[in-house]
Amino acid sequence: MQPVHHDQQQAAEQNIHCPECGAPVQFRGTAVSAVCDYCDSTVVRTGVDIELIGKVSALTDNGTPILLNSKGKFDGLPFVVDGRLQVQYERGIWNEWFLSFADGTVGWLADAQNQFAIVRPVDPNQIAGRVPPFAELSPGQNLHMFGRGVVVVDRRGAAYKGAEGMLPFRAEPGMTFYSADLRGHEGSFVTLDWGNDPGHQEPIPYLGRAVTLAEIGLFPLRRFEGWPPPKPPTTA
Amino acid sequence: MNQAPQQAPTKLFREEGKTGAIECPACGAPITLRGFGGVEQVACAYCGTVCTPESDGNLEILQAAERQRQKSVLDLHARGTLDGHEWEILGIVWREIVADGVRYPWQEFLLFNPYQGYRWLIYQMSDGCWSIGGPLLGAPEIEQGMQPVALWQGERYKHFSSGNARVTYVEGEFPWQVFVGDTAQANDYVCPPSMLSIEVQQTDHGADVNFTQMRQIEPAEVWQAFGGEGDPPTKLGVHPAEPNPHKTKFYWLAGAGLFVAWIVMMIVYVSGRQDKQVFNEVIEPGTVLVEPLEFGEDGKKGTLEFELQALGMDNSWAYAEIMLVDVETEEAVGLGLEVDAWSGVSGGEAWREGTNPRSKTVGGVEGGKYMLQVDAKADSKGNPADSLRLTIKHDVPLGRYMFLPFLIIIAFPLINLGRMLAFETKRWANSDHATSSWE
Numbered sequence: 184m185q186p187v188h189h190d191q192q193q194a195a196e197q198n199i200h201c202p203e204c205g206a207p208v209q210f211r212g213t214a215v216s217a218v219c220d221y222c223d224s225t226v227v228r229t230g231v232d233i234e235l236i237g238k239v240s241a242l243t244d245n246g247t248p249i250l251l252n253s254k255g256k257f258d259g260l261p262f263v264v265d266g267r268l269q270v271q272y273e274r275g276i277w278n279e280w281f282l283s284f285a286d287g288t289v290g291w292l293a294d295a296q297n298q299f300a301i302v303r304p305v306d307p308n309q310i311a312g313r314v315p316p317f318a319e320l321s322p323g324q325n326l327h328m329f330g331r332g333v334v335v336v337d338r339r340g341a342a343y344k345g346a347e348g349m350l351p352f353r354a355e356p357g358m359t360f361y362s363a364d365l366r367g368h369e370g371s372f373v374t375l376d377w378g379n380d381p382g383h384q385e386p387i388p389y390l391g392r393a394v395t396l397a398e399i400g401l402f403p404l405r406r407f408e409g410w411p412p413p414k415p416p417t418t419a
Numbered sequence: 420m421n422q423a424p425q426q427a428p429t430k431l432f433r434e435e436g437k438t439g440a441i442e443c444p445a446c447g448a449p450i451t452l453r454g455f456g457g458v459e460q461v462a463c464a465y466c467g468t469v470c471t472p473e474s475d476g477n478l479e480i481l482q483a484a485e486r487q488r489q490k491s492v493l494d495l496h497a498r499g500t501l502d503g504h505e506w507e508i509l510g511i512v513w514r515e516i517v518a519d520g521v522r523y524p525w526q527e528f529l530l531f532n533p534y535q536g537y538r539w540l541i542y543q544m545s546d547g548c549w550s551i552g553g554p555l556l557g558a559p560e561i562e563q564g565m566q567p568v569a570l571w572q573g574e575r576y577k578h579f580s581s582g583n584a585r586v587t588y589v590e591g592e593f594p595w596q597v598f599v600g601d602t603a604q605a606n607d608y609v610c611p612p613s614m615l616s617i618e619v620q621q622t623d624h625g626a627d628v629n630f631t632q633m634r635q636i637e638p639a640e641v642w643q644a645f646g647g648e649g650d651p652p653t654k655l656g657v658h659p660a661e662p663n664p665h666k667t668k669f670y671w672l673a674g675a676g677l678f679v680a681w682i683v684m685m686i687v688y689v690s691g692r693q694d695k696q697v698f699n700e701v702i703e704p705g706t707v708l709v710e711p712l713e714f715g716e717d718g719k720k721g722t723l724e725f726e727l728q729a730l731g732m733d734n735s736w737a738y739a740e741i742m743l744v745d746v747e748t749e750e751a752v753g754l755g756l757e758v759d760a761w762s763g764v765s766g767g768e769a770w771r772e773g774t775n776p777r778s779k780t781v782g783g784v785e786g787g788k789y790m791l792q793v794d795a796k797a798d799s800k801g802n803p804a805d806s807l808r809l810t811i812k813h814d815v816p817l818g819r820y821m822f823l824p825f826l827i828i829i830a831f832p833l834i835n836l837g838r839m840l841a842f843e844t845k846r847w848a849n850s851d852h853a854t855s856s857w858e
Contacts, residue, residue, distance in 0.1 A: 242431060243456065243474060244432060244436070244455075244456035245456040245457055246436065246454065246455035246456030246457030246458070246533065246594075247456070247457070248533050248534050250432060250433070251431065273622075273623070273624040274595065274624075274627075275459050275594070275595065296457065296536070296537065296594045296595065297457060297533075297535075297536030297537055297594070298536060298554055321625060321626060322625060322626045322627065322628040323619065323626055323628045332560055333558070334558035334628075336558065336628055336630075338625070347431055365558075366556075366557045366558035366630075367557055367558065368557065368558060368559065368560040368570065368571070369557065369572065370556055370557040370572070371557070372557075392556070393556035393557070395535075396534055396535075397534075404534065405432055405433075405435075405436055405533075406435040406436065407435060407436040407455055407533040408435050408436060408437050408438045409438055409453070410505075410532070410533055410534075413534060
């Protein structure tokens with residue numbers, strides 16, 4: 184309960200309330216947009232201004248076992264699931280969970296078809312000028328970055344479908360998010376993020392690896408009819 | 420702005436994910452939905468119509484069909500525990516590759532656990548082999564060549580086969596779209612006990628690349644897990660990723676151990692022989708020598724080596740008829756020794772042939788007192804022998820005792836090597852690299 188109380192305090196300190204229903208809205212760190220826990224309104228914070236986008240989130244139950252506010256550990260570093268962006272493209276619905284790590288850094292947990300990967304942002308200078316334009320990437324293509332061979336496994340322009348919790352950017356209907364996923368010859372996972380514009384030359388790189396839910400000790404998880412309820416991880 | 424919230428926060432998806440039951444919009448047959456929200460399509464088991472679940476809970480027809488239901492080796496929605504997790508068969512796909520006019524059909528069972536994701540259980544209908552696999556957590560590096568190699572986590576997976584895999588039958592739920600007639604280029608690589616499959620499928624929105632890691636699973640293990648009826652279909656062939664049962668170092672290690680033991684025993688045996696000269700005399704050809712001879716211990720059997728050497732002989736032969744008669748029992752040991760020597764010049768080259776000296780070893784001769792009788796003869800042609808020297812040694816090492824064990828020692832590893840190679844031939848017989856890819 185303690186962290187929640189702390190967050191509410193922070194929100195109260197920052198004096199951010201939902202313009203729709205007046206409930207306190209959590210904004211932490213670099214969060215730019217948040218969906219109100221109480222009325223589902225999307226609220227965007229730009230500097231000191233608060234903008235109400237409205238009830239635009241149309242999250243779909245895509246069967247993911249991950250829940251907002253779940254906690255886990257990645258390479259020994261605890262994190263909390265602070266938000267979710269849900270997008271839709273030709274191959275189906277995809278969740279990108281926004282993670283806040285205990286050391287103040289952020290990351291993303293990609294969640295599609297029950298396959299998971301955690302990636303964290305890396306310095307874009309590391310790949311500057313070495314990545315083909317978005318339009319020239321195709322699955323199966325071999326590239327070299329971060330000192331390793333990687334293979335393009337997916338390239339997508341995915342449409343905003345819904346969100347919950349906090350996100351580090353403005354998210355609303357009509358937006359398309361352009362990105363590519365690459366898998367390394369040794370098991371690493373790379374996401375290149377072009378944001379809302381596939382035309383520019385400087386995607387933001389994210390580097391990490393595929394994970395299993397058991398390995399990151401994510402809890403709580405959703406319950407599913409006919410399956411034993413998930414147990415909390417045995418080690419703290 | 421400052422009004423208090425009117426209700427508790429919305430907690431999305433905190434309620435249990437529910438399974439569903441609905442009717443097929445085409446044939447009205449019951450369809451159970453057990454894949455929760457992740458399901459992209461469901462194919463009616465009875466008529467094959469493929470639908471997609473709508474957000475309002477109804478099914479929208481993607482592809483109508485009127486096929487007959489076919490019985491797969493395992494049933495849809497059967498549950499079983501494999502690799503420490505419980506799985507439910509969520510969907511079934513039959514696929515086949517046609518190579519040289521021969522169909523190679525198989526059945527794929529999509530296994531689902533909401534917390535573990537998806538796996539594939541694959542039943543090869545042509546030979547009864549089973550595989551279990553899941554998504555590869557990375558991408559292998561491909562080394563092109565006569566036989567391409569996929570490198571993954573330090574292991575070399577050799578290319579096994581490539582072909583166009585076509586979907587022939589679909590039933591149940593899937594988190595992606597799969598229709599009868601869908602074709603993917605499937606490339607299999609093996610590194611027993613593991614194998615990789617790289618599938619490339621061209622779709623409306625570009626190529627889809629899937630990396631799968633698989634391993635062999637015994638039919639009995641599948642049957643035990645999913646409770647198939649009776650016995651599993653007999654496994655006839657060698658699974659591409661089946662570990663070679665003859666790939667054991669045991670025979671080589673055992674052979675090496677026995678070899679050392681053999682060397683040691685040989686040294687002991689040879690050094691334990693007296694190898695003692697008991698007779699050495701020169702005999703005139705044409706004479707008969709009769710002389711008493713004593714060797715060894717009374718009643719103890721040993722070996723005798725006779726060596727005959729003709730002195731000053733060329734282009735001639737000599738012969739000695741040797742007889743040993745036991746003084747007490749009058750039992751006799753007889754043998755003949757012939758020596759010859761030939762030489763000349765033909766085509767400008769000098770040559771030399773023949774055997775001189777010649778020796779013969781006789782075993783099992785009891786020690787004791789004997790009468791030795793030697794009848795020496797020499798041919799008068801050519802350059803006959805001046806004299807013949809006969810040497811007799813007692814208790815010499817026997818070569819045939821020494822080398823027979825070596826043949827037996829080497830035979831077992833060699834037989835195993837043959838069996839190992841035969842197994843590899845069988846494994847690769849179904850590949851694109853038949854008989855060429857022994858390890």
